[in-house]
Amino acid sequence: MKLAERVSHLGTETAFAVSAEAAAYAAKGNKVYPFHIGDMNLPTPQNIQEAAIRAMRGGKTGYCPNWGIMPLREALAAEVSRTHGTSYTPENVAIQPGGKPVIEKFLLSLVNPGDEVLYPNPGFPIYESQIEFQGAKAVPYGFVPGKDNFLLDFEAIERSLTPRTRAIIFNNLHNPTGAVSPREEIEALAELCRKHDLYVLSDEAYWDVRYAGDSLSIASLPGMAERTVILYTFSKKFAMTGWRLGGAVGPKDVVAVIATLNVNEESCTNHFVQYAGVEALTGDQAAAAEILGILQERRDVAVDLLNSIPGVTCYSPTATFYLYPDVTGAMERVGAAGYDQFRLAALEKTGCSFCTRLHFGRALPGETRHYVRIAYSGIDTDQIREGLGLLKQWVES
């Protein structure tokens, strides 16, 4: 079969391949410590589950509006307005089957083939995949290590701007590095977007996975709400990754296009699941707070252990459920020639399964340090202790 030319530009999320590899290894009777995927091993809060069941039993099983049900659009507009200091209405909100579809629909709505789009690398791999699939040019920008946090490589962003640059994807709080942009950085980026008339996809998937301080959105800064589409998701805060519920929040004209894309692609987001979303946003928040407490404990245990491994240094990010340790020294110690050799040897010798820098984009010119991503959302504290303890023994031996 002769596939369409565009298919050759379609990427994927290679973390899923690492998952499959780990599952195959476990199926052979081996112990695996799953640090590879940003899924959660915590249940969705009971009150949210009950709301979906009630809605299903109450007959919410047919199609619903392509924009999403009004109670959810109202609740999400109110929530984002409250947290962002903006004044969104339901006309600014199109409900989606997850946060991920917002990436594709933002680009389809605002970017022409041949336009250039800046995106973070390392970063969520679907950005690069969708930009290139849609015939635009994906222009990466990286991060530089700061005192206690990764910072945007702002010079790289400025250097990469051309008259064809149309948009930038900004993922604060960041997967995979756990980076939290300080206010000055977000202000400088906003200034650059205004000056060069860029649209922004503000991927806020981890907005509420925050252990200290408050999240700040680029959409909250002067002149930015009118050029920014926010990717909102229920996946992480409410442990709802498999429910597939999210939203695009942004200027009315672009959100209207996104809603029309909804009709074209999936008609509407799952009807009864949207009632669970209303409960998540407006109901009891105790379980969500509990989830955050569990994640924070895991973070602390993992960061301490990683920093005790020779040749490993790791920040303690105030957000997300990812760590991005520099493992350059550890790789040298075990004699690993490259990322894949290190990852596979770690799996075989210790059972620890994780993604490396290369699962989040092609390495940028001049990159000399080596990093891996340790996700702690899908593994209990005692297993983190055991797994990273074995990793430590292996690197020390």
Ligand SMILES: Cc1ncc(COP(=O)(O)O)c(C=O)c1O
């Ligand atoms: C940075 C980022 N954006 C978006 C998503 C998409 O999440 P979902 O489609 O589950 O809402 C993820 C999921 O891991 C992510 O890490």
